[in-house]
Amino acid sequence: MIKHKVIFGEEELLASDGQNLRNFLKKHNKKLHNDNSNYLNCKGLGTCGTCAVKITGSVNPPNRIETFRLKLPPFIKDSKLRLACQICIKNDLKVIKFKGFWGEEEI
Ligand code: FES
Numbered sequence: 001m002i003k004h005k006v007i008f009g010e011e012e013l014l015a016s017d018g019q020n021l022r023n024f025l026k027k028h029n030k031k032l033h034n035d036n037s038n039y040l041n042c043k044g045l046g047t048c049g050t051c052a053v054k055i056t057g058s059v060n061p062p063n064r065i066e067t068f069r070l071k072l073p074p075f076i077k078d079s080k081l082r083l084a085c086q087i088c089i090k091n092d093l094k095v096i097k098f099k100g101f102w103g104e105e106e107i
Pocket residue numbers: 022041042043044045046047048049050051052083084085086
């Protein structure tokens with residue numbers, strides 16, 4: 001089975017090919033959702049935006065729902081953030097979670 005390296009913070013994890021990034025990180029008890037968004041989130045529907053992360057590595061292009069959500073506040077145009085719940089792991093990735101409630105960079 002094909003495995004991919006996922007670096008999250010200081011940790012390096014191994015994911016199976018095709019795993020959903022949000023589900024993978026939550027399964028490994030990684031802090032993908034900040035503050036109360038750990039409880040107040042859409043559970044992976046792509047509508048709340050609280051699973052936003054910065055990803056280095058090749059991933060699927062944003063679908064319509066992800067594109068729509070990332071156009072709404074608090075996200076800023078061209079932030080390059082992605083929604084972990086809409087990402088299918090197909091390559092080695094580096095994932096960064098910023099500190100804002102939604103995972104946005106705090107200014
Ligand atoms: S969990 Fe809500 S957008 Fe990803």
